[in-house]
Structure formats: structure tokens, C-alpha cells
Amino acid sequence: MPKNETLDTKRHSLAHIMAASILEMFPEAKFGVGPVIEDGFFYDVHLNRALTPDDLQDIEKRMREKVKQNLRFERLEMPLNSAIHLFGDMSQNFKVELLHDLKSRGTTAVADLGDANLVGGNVNEVSVYKTGDFTDLCRGPHVNETREIDPDSFRLTRVSGAYWRGNQEREQMQRVYGVAFDTKQQLEEYFVRLEEAKKRDHRRLGRELGLFMFHPWAPGAAFWLPKGTTLYNTLGNYMREVLFAAGYVEVKTPLIFNKALWETSGHWSHYRQNMFQIASEHEQMAVKAMNCPGHYLLFASEVRSYRDLPIRFHEQTPLHRNEASGVLSGLTRVRQFSQDDAHCFVMPDQIGQEVERLLGILRRVYDDFGLPFELKLGTRPPEFLGEIETWNEAEAQLKETLDRAGVPYELNEGDGAFYGPKIDIFVTDAIGRKWQCATIQLDYMMPERFDLKYIGADNAEHRVVVIHRAIFGSFERFLAILIEHYAGAFPIWLAPVQAMLIPIADRHAVYCSQVKDRLTAAGLRAEIDMSVERMNAKIRNAQMQKIPYMLVVGDREQEQGAVAVRLRSGEDLKTKSVEEFIAIAKDAITTKK
Numbered sequence: 001m002p003k004n005e006t007l008d009t010k011r012h013s014l015a016h017i018m019a020a021s022i023l024e025m026f027p028e029a030k031f032g033v034g035p036v037i038e039d040g041f042f043y044d045v046h047l048n049r050a051l052t053p054d055d056l057q058d059i060e061k062r063m064r065e066k067v068k069q070n071l072r073f074e075r076l077e078m079p080l081n082s083a084i085h086l087f088g089d090m091s092q093n094f095k096v097e098l099l100h101d102l103k104s105r106g107t108t109a110v111a112d113l114g115d116a117n118l119v120g121g122n123v124n125e126v127s128v129y130k131t132g133d134f135t136d137l138c139r140g141p142h143v144n145e146t147r148e149i150d151p152d153s154f155r156l157t158r159v160s161g162a163y164w165r166g167n168q169e170r171e172q173m174q175r176v177y178g179v180a181f182d183t184k185q186q187l188e189e190y191f192v193r194l195e196e197a198k199k200r201d202h203r204r205l206g207r208e209l210g211l212f213m214f215h216p217w218a219p220g221a222a223f224w225l226p227k228g229t230t231l232y233n234t235l236g237n238y239m240r241e242v243l244f245a246a247g248y249v250e251v252k253t254p255l256i257f258n259k260a261l262w263e264t265s266g267h268w269s270h271y272r273q274n275m276f277q278i279a280s281e282h283e284q285m286a287v288k289a290m291n292c293p294g295h296y297l298l299f300a301s302e303v304r305s306y307r308d309l310p311i312r313f314h315e316q317t318p319l320h321r322n323e324a325s326g327v328l329s330g331l332t333r334v335r336q337f338s339q340d341d342a343h344c345f346v347m348p349d350q351i352g353q354e355v356e357r358l359l360g361i362l363r364r365v366y367d368d369f370g371l372p373f374e375l376k377l378g379t380r381p382p383e384f385l386g387e388i389e390t391w392n393e394a395e396a397q398l399k400e401t402l403d404r405a406g407v408p409y410e411l412n413e414g415d416g417a418f419y420g421p422k423i424d425i426f427v428t429d430a431i432g433r434k435w436q437c438a439t440i441q442l443d444y445m446m447p448e449r450f451d452l453k454y455i456g457a458d459n460a461e462h463r464v465v466v467i468h469r470a471i472f473g474s475f476e477r478f479l480a481i482l483i484e485h486y487a488g489a490f491p492i493w494l495a496p497v498q499a500m501l502i503p504i505a506d507r508h509a510v511y512c513s514q515v516k517d518r519l520t521a522a523g524l525r526a527e528i529d530m531s532v533e534r535m536n537a538k539i540r541n542a543q544m545q546k547i548p549y550m551l552v553v554g555d556r557e558q559e560q561g562a563v564a565v566r567l568r569s570g571e572d573l574k575t576k577s578v579e580e581f582i583a584i585a586k587d588a589i590t591t592k593k
């Protein structure tokens, strides 16, 4: 995502002001690191007691006062040794430790704390920032004066535990989090968005709508309940339709391979710990974590002519990755998943037109889900495989294709993989969150490793180029995104149950089941609510289940061979003949409304 430098500067300046406020309340406070994070900032602080919610309010109040005083951020450069003395005098042991590290190792970098942020490139000199009475070791930048910050644009949100430098043997710090935006209104919108995201949480909706479940005996692997399976298969079949029309063929390759395959692909040395390994007789095997190597074996199983290319293998079989149990989360971090995966085998001069075809597919698919998207092109990194001319040619084709397709894209120079340039695609959901789903990745390495070639018009052998590509990414993760995007109210073409028949009394049950048979025969997914509840309760239940159409049947409807149609929004479409309803529903399915 593009970085908002100014906003980040404000956020980081607020981290200093927070530290200054904490120091006022707790003169013994020792500070660790205080970087900018998504939506805000944090600071790690070591104190003699745990901070309470009241403390947070107090800190926040002091921060607000300081911001209103219009304090200046003064930058001072000083020799490293002077800084060690300065922070030693203030008993800021953690800062002194960082400075000593800088002196002996030339860096303060540890794990994931982003504390490289603390110092600049020059090891003999460091910069400190003074704000009022508070002095901190910091590279900057900062706002010049606190009046650049709206005093109502930030809030402290929570405190969590963190070890100093991420090391369990070291001191336990308290990590104080704040969120900050340019304006008060943006801050309020952030909390609304957070609330909305909570309501849409796919883990909650998945349970309420009866889509999927998990069991501790299969960590990270979803059980798809009947409705969830319908949804999953609907997506799978939709993607098949789209891809078949674009010249893809579907294949199924084995789930378990001998380690020889993984040695050839290089995964055995780099990725083995992420795969489930299995012993069989005297063979060492691993469950596939990706489809690519299987597709290479398929491609190499026949002599391929330039006339056959491009060849496009699509596969939806399950994949497994041995993710640590601690990181598993709902459908977004799982151990078992399937992808709308495909590999296109092309000649080098076909890259442009193949990517153009892909962009067409991408646009159609994301339009069908109402997901706007943006692209990023990652080009040759400093370390790369293959000839520089090959790269230049591929990148030129990609740029030309993107320009011709008229899709705006961001150029990320040097962000490609070492084995080929790539395009990352990000979608924006209904509440403004961005997700990366699709990727288009060129690969010059695997064709070498698996000796993938075709016979050219010149009768000689040539290397193919492989394009790895997925549009949904994993079905599991894409379903999580869709559940939250639609808040569970799927458009009719996706809805697991499209119509709920609601008999007013038992005497309407036979007619309802006749109607259901007609709907099913017409290809619609319908159910009958045969519970003993009253009509209004049945309507409410169907609304809670977010079923697009409720078809109420009483004496009048039964006599007329009709149904009274209501939408989940509450809108009343009045009485329609069964034929009329089928036409309405089928039209909505075709147009994906």
C-alpha cells in the first residue's frame, strides 16, 4: 500500500508524546522501541506495575495537553559516545543497550521490532529528538511542531505484553498501542469500520449460517457443511466455466509425491518443514503444498510442439501446508486448502498476449463479485536468474500489455522474484479493506529444473516459460473475504439456499413440496420451512439466514398456483405465479445481481 508519509510522521511523533506523558506519570519508566504500525503506533515501556485503563485515559489526556501546547520537535546530532552518556544519565538502559549494539555491530536490528528505525546509517553519529523536556533516540522524521497534529485525531487503544527484543529470557515490557489519523472524523470512521468488520467476521458468520466448522482433531482444516459445500462448489464450477472458455483444461494430479520430485523443484531443501512428510515402505514422500511440480511432469510427459502452445492446466485439488498451530486462524490461515490454480506454458513471445487474456479473466471475475482491483508490477530484483535480455523483453511485454489493457498499475522496481517478474493484484472489499488474492508470476527457473521444452518452427528444442496464476488464490481465503464482503448476504447466484418456502399451515405442505420440485427442476436451490413456528417467525429465521427469496404459501397462493414473494431486504414483490418467480430468479442468477 502507498505509505502516507505525513500521517506516519504524525503517528510516530505521537509515540514520542506518549512516551513523554508516561515518563511524567512514572519517572522510573524505561523505554524500548516505538515504531509506526498500520493505523497507528506503539511504544514498549518497562514499568513497576501494570497499566490500567484509567492510566491509559490519563496518558491520553496528558498527550492532548502537550499537543495543544504546540511543542517543537528539535533534532540534535551527536557522537555515539555522547549519546551513550546522555541516555545513561537518564537511566534509559534499553536505549544504552541499543547504542552499544550500534557501536559494536553497526546495527540495532533484531527480529521484527522495526527498531532499525531508531538510528540512521552513520554509525559514529546518532540523532536524538527533544520535545519539551523529553529526549529520545530517533532517526526521525517528525512533525516540526505539535500543532500539525489534530488533538482529537488519536486514541490509545490497549496494552499487551512483549519481551524486550522479542526474547523470552529478557525483560517483560508493556506495549501501549494507539491509533491516529489526520482528522477526528477519520478516527471515528476507523472505529465504525472496526465495528463493522467485527459484525462481518467470517468465523462468526460461518457458524451462524451453517457454512463450515473446525474440530481440534484436524487443526487448520475446515469441515464444509452442506451449505458451505454448495458455496464452495458454486465457486469452483464458476471458475471452471470462466477458465474453460479461455482455453484452459482441467487436470488432477497426485496429492503425495516422492521426495525426488521436491528435490528437483528445490522445495526439499527450502520448504520441507512446511510440508507434511509421510513414510511409505522405504520411500520418503510429502503431501503436495502446491500443484506446480505435478503440472511440470504432465507437461514433460509428451513431446510439445510450438503449435500446441499455450497449454493451460487448471487444478482444484487440495493442498496442505504444515502451518504452525499458533498462526492458524479461521479460513484465512489454514493447513488444508484448494486453489483456483493454473499453469500456462508459453513461448517467450506469447507472454504479452497470455497476460492480456489473464487480465480479461481477472476483470470479469472481480466484476462479478463487485470487487474493484489494482495491480502492482514487480520487476527484476538485484539478484536474478537468467539473461538480462530475457528479463527486459518480458518486462517490456508486461508493461505494454498493462498499458494496452488500460488498467492502472503501480510499478515496484526490483520487487519481482529472482526467477521472474510478477503482477500482484489487490481487491478492495465492501468496507474498504484491501486484500491480495490474485498473482501472475512468470517463471524461468522451473522450466530449467524440469527440462520443459517445445519443438519450435525451426525444428529445434526451446525452453517454455511457465506462468503461475491464480485469481481467487485459495478458495478458503477467498470465501472468508466474500463472507465478510457480503456480510453473509450472498447474491442469489452464490446463495446456498436461494428460496425458502414458508407454508402458513400444515395443509399447505403438499403444495409447497410440489413447488419445491418445480424450482429444483428449474435448477434453483430451494427448501421448505416445516417447523411448527408461526409465519412471522419463519420469515424472520429466513432473513437471519440471509436467504434471498422467501416464498409464503397460504390458501390463496395454493388456489392460484402461486407464491407470495418477499426479499430478505423486507421488500414485498407480491404474489407471482411459480413460472413468473422462476423467471425472476433465473434472471437474477444470470445477471449475478
Ligand SMILES: [Zn+2]
Binding pocket: 012, 013, 016, 129, 136, 137, 138, 139, 140, 142
Ligand atoms: Zn522518533
Ligand SMILES: [Zn+2]
Binding pocket: 290, 291, 292, 343, 468, 469
Ligand atoms: Zn505454481
